[in-house]
Amino acid sequence: MVEATESKILETIKSNFLQDIEEAEVLRPKRISITVKSEKIVDVARFLKEKLNFDYLLSVSAVDYIKENRFQIIYYVLSSKNKIVLLLRTNIPRDKPSVPSLISVWEAVDYHERETWEMFGIVFEGHPNLTRLLLPEDWEGGHPLRKDFKLSSSEGV
Amino acid sequence: MRISWGPQHPMSGQVRILIDTDGERVLNIIPDIGFTHRGIEKILENRNVVQGIVPIERMVMVDTANIALSYVRAAEEILGIEPPKRAQYIRVILCEVCRILSHLYGFGLAAEACGGYPAVFLWTTADREPFLDLMERITGTRWSYSFFVPGGVYADFPDKIKEKFLATLDYFEQRLEAYRRAWFENKIFEARAKNVGILKPEDALRLGAAGPNLRGSGVALDVRKDEPYEAYDEIDFKVVTRPEGDSYARLMIRYLEMVESVKILRQAIENMPSGPYRKFVSPLRRLPKGEAYTRVETARGEIGVHMISDGGTKPYRVKIVSPTLRNLYVVSQMPKISEVLLADVPVILYSFDPWYLDADR
Numbered sequence: 279m280v281e282a283t284e285s286k287i288l289e290t291i292k293s294n295f296l297q298d299i300e301e302a303e304v305l306r307p308k309r310i311s312i313t314v315k316s317e318k319i320v321d322v323a324r325f326l327k328e329k330l331n332f333d334y335l336l337s338v339s340a341v342d343y344i345k346e347n348r349f350q351i352i353y354y355v356l357s358s359k360n361k362i363v364l365l366l367r368t369n370i371p372r373d374k375p376s377v378p379s380l381i382s383v384w385e386a387v388d389y390h391e392r393e394t395w396e397m398f399g400i401v402f403e404g405h406p407n408l409t410r411l412l413l414p415e416d417w418e419g420g421h422p423l424r425k426d427f428k429l430s431s432s433e434g435v
Numbered sequence: 436m437r438i439s440w441g442p443q444h445p446m447s448g449q450v451r452i453l454i455d456t457d458g459e460r461v462l463n464i465i466p467d468i469g470f471t472h473r474g475i476e477k478i479l480e481n482r483n484v485v486q487g488i489v490p491i492e493r494m495v496m497v498d499t500a501n502i503a504l505s506y507v508r509a510a511e512e513i514l515g516i517e518p519p520k521r522a523q524y525i526r527v528i529l530c531e532v533c534r535i536l537s538h539l540y541g542f543g544l545a546a547e548a549c550g551g552y553p554a555v556f557l558w559t560t561a562d563r564e565p566f567l568d569l570m571e572r573i574t575g576t577r578w579s580y581s582f583f584v585p586g587g588v589y590a591d592f593p594d595k596i597k598e599k600f601l602a603t604l605d606y607f608e609q610r611l612e613a614y615r616r617a618w619f620e621n622k623i624f625e626a627r628a629k630n631v632g633i634l635k636p637e638d639a640l641r642l643g644a645a646g647p648n649l650r651g652s653g654v655a656l657d658v659r660k661d662e663p664y665e666a667y668d669e670i671d672f673k674v675v676t677r678p679e680g681d682s683y684a685r686l687m688i689r690y691l692e693m694v695e696s697v698k699i700l701r702q703a704i705e706n707m708p709s710g711p712y713r714k715f716v717s718p719l720r721r722l723p724k725g726e727a728y729t730r731v732e733t734a735r736g737e738i739g740v741h742m743i744s745d746g747g748t749k750p751y752r753v754k755i756v757s758p759t760l761r762n763l764y765v766v767s768q769m770p771k772i773s774e775v776l777l778a779d780v781p782v783i784l785y786s787f788d789p790w791y792l793d794a795d796r
Contacts, residue, residue: 300578308662333658334640336739336757352757354728354739358654359659363728363739389764412469417698420689422477429481431472432746 284310287330291318295322299315300369311365316351316377319368321381323353328368331359338380338390340398347372349400353380353387370400379405397423442470446781447544448791456778461775464784466763467792472795479753484510484585485718487753492579494755495793500529500581500732506753507583508664509742512727514585515661516714520586523665524707529573529582530665530731531703532566535607537734538689538696539563541788545686546618548785549627555617562610565603572596587713600704609710611694619687628683632682632783633773634765636681642765645758646736647692648787653678658732670702682779682786689788721748735759735788760794765766 284304291312294303299320305311314322326332336354342348353366368425370377379402380387391402392411399421411415420427441451449470455463479487483509491506492499504526511518516528528770540563543556567577573592574580582589618624636646639652641662649656657674659667675691677684722744730739741755769775775783 305728334644336737336761337754339741339754339756341752352741352754354741356656358656361656363730363743365728375736384680385641386761386764389760393760398477410469412472414469429477434632 282363285306286362287362287364288312289367290330291322291325294325298322298429301367305365308362309365310362312366312368313369316370319366320378320380322382323366323380326355327383330357332364334345334355334358335384335386335390336363338387338394338396340400340423342372342398342423342425344372349375349398351377351394351400353384355384375400376403378403381405397421399424441467446548447540447784448789449709450789450791452780452784454777456532456777459776459778461777461780463522464767464775464780466767468760468763468791468794469580470795471792475796476753476755479506480749480751482750483718484722484750486729488581488583489579491600491755492581493758494796495733495735495790496579497540498533498734499581500533500583500736501562501731502524503581504530504727505731505738505740506728506732506742507585508731509727509740509753510722510750511583512729513725513742513744514716514720515611515723516586518587518665519633519708519711519714520666520708522594524632524703525573525588525712526583527666527670527703528707529580529588529591531699532570534651534734535693536563536566537695538693538788541734541785542614542689543744545625545785548781555614558610558617562607565606565713565738566630567601569596569600571660572599584713584716586716589713591712592707597704601701608697611690611697614690616778619690625683626787627778627782628686628786629679629681631682631768631779632786633679633681633757634710634769634777635772637766638768638772639680640740642768643760643761644736644765644787646732646734647688648685648732648736648762648765650674650676651688652680656737658730658737662730664729666703667699668708670699670701682782685786685788719748720749721746727780733758735793736762755796757796758794762787763789763794 301313332355334356341350348369355364438454451467453465459690478490539559543559546555565717574582618790634652636652655674655676672695724746726743728741736758741748743752
């Protein structure tokens with residue numbers, strides 16, 4: 279059963295960003311997923327935060343769809359009022375991995391965008407301090423969470 | 436002046452904390468994490484779901500039940516399985532015992548960080564023992580249980596230990612009373628922790644504080660209530676909050692949560708239904724194409740596991756949303772939102788109960 283709040287939120291987003299939403303669905307109760315065009319992500323994020331109360335940022339991550347030559351970036355945001363988690367996604371070409379940073383909207387993306395940058399090599403434009411978070415400072419092995427990065431042990435498993 | 440503390444240091448965990456100071460005043464706290472980065476997310480892409488349970492538990496060894504639960508639930512959601520009722524109760528029992536174990540450990544460390552309380556750490560360590568013994572009877576091991584599997588739990592709950600379990604809870608309640616007198620009515624502890632590191636509710640949400648640290652600032656977010664999983668919707672408990680938002684309040688929350696956990700455990704033991712404890716799911720079974728984002732309230736706050744499957748036996752991608760990573764970001768911003776003195780840094784840091792392996796993954 280999809281609750282009324284989720285569909286209402288979805289409708290509000292759709293009606294405000296008709297041209298910019300590529301996909302929008304309620305995954306299950308308390309989970310909304312929307313996919314937006316990467317150039318509009320800051321506007322959509324600001325709308326989510328200011329108008330729909332998605333005020334608590336959980337994390338940022340990416341998925342490497344190497345066969346389709348794209349990265350998908352996912353922002354996980356919680357509404358402290360409705361307790362709904364929204365997955366804000368955008369797709370970018372794998373050979374030009376760059377997307378506007380959302381640090382002006384949710385300050386807490388700081389560490390998570392840095393982690394996504396070092397793990398996938400995705401540049402977050404406008405992030406003031408895109409430096410290594412988890413990997414060693416002198417790391418030269420590439421981006422570990424990309425699908426073409428092979429673990430030395432992964433062959434045998 | 437910049438002070439570099441760690442990665443070898445007398446407290447628990449591997450981390451380097453850089454502290455910029457101007458005299459006694461702290462200008463910046465910069466947690467340098469990653470010393471225990473094992474690439475768990477990458478490892479999980481190369482394991483099937485059952486093989487993945489062991490690596491993901493290495494995130495937080497003191498709280499393995501809650502961590503494993505988030506992962507197992509994600510797999511169950513993709514597979515479309517719901518575990519039997521009895522398994523759900525057993526899971527709640529393990530999760531709440533882990534919460535107590537974790538809070539005891541974090542509490543002991545925080546008391547150490549406040550200075551002059553070696554006795555408290557020894558007390559909490561000793562009081563973990565009866566619970567570890569119970570865990571050994573239920574799961575066969577004292578730490579890192581790997582006890583939750585998709586479809587239920589690995590073995591049945593031995594009903595003959597119910598009496599011993601309830602007796603342990605009685606004992607622990609007496610101990611909680613002793614802790615209250617020893618800590619929360621202690622003048623030194625009050626002087627060290629009260630009004631230190633104040634985090635206002637709006638800042639807690641903006642910066643992304645997790646779990647008990649959020650509730651210590653008066654924000655009543657708790658996944659167990661907001662989105663009840665397993666048997667939590669059949670159990671009566673409170674989400675405890677404190678309005679002050681200082682280090683004392685954050686530690687108080689952990690104490691009050693242990694009181695609530697004892698209540699939850701009593702109900703779970705007494706109301707546990709009989710019946711099967713596991714639906715067998717083959718470890719070699721393919722995950723259907725799909726995705727699941729599951730949330731579980733661990734001792735350090737909400738963990739999220741986003742599992743994406745492309746139809747193979749191994750997940751295509753597993754994202755772990757770590758609570759400690761968010762908490763450390765809040766710690767790094769503390770000098771900007773309240774006055775921090777050098778002597779307050781350990782108190783503030785350990786009032787957030789950081790577990791660096793959780794942040795590193």
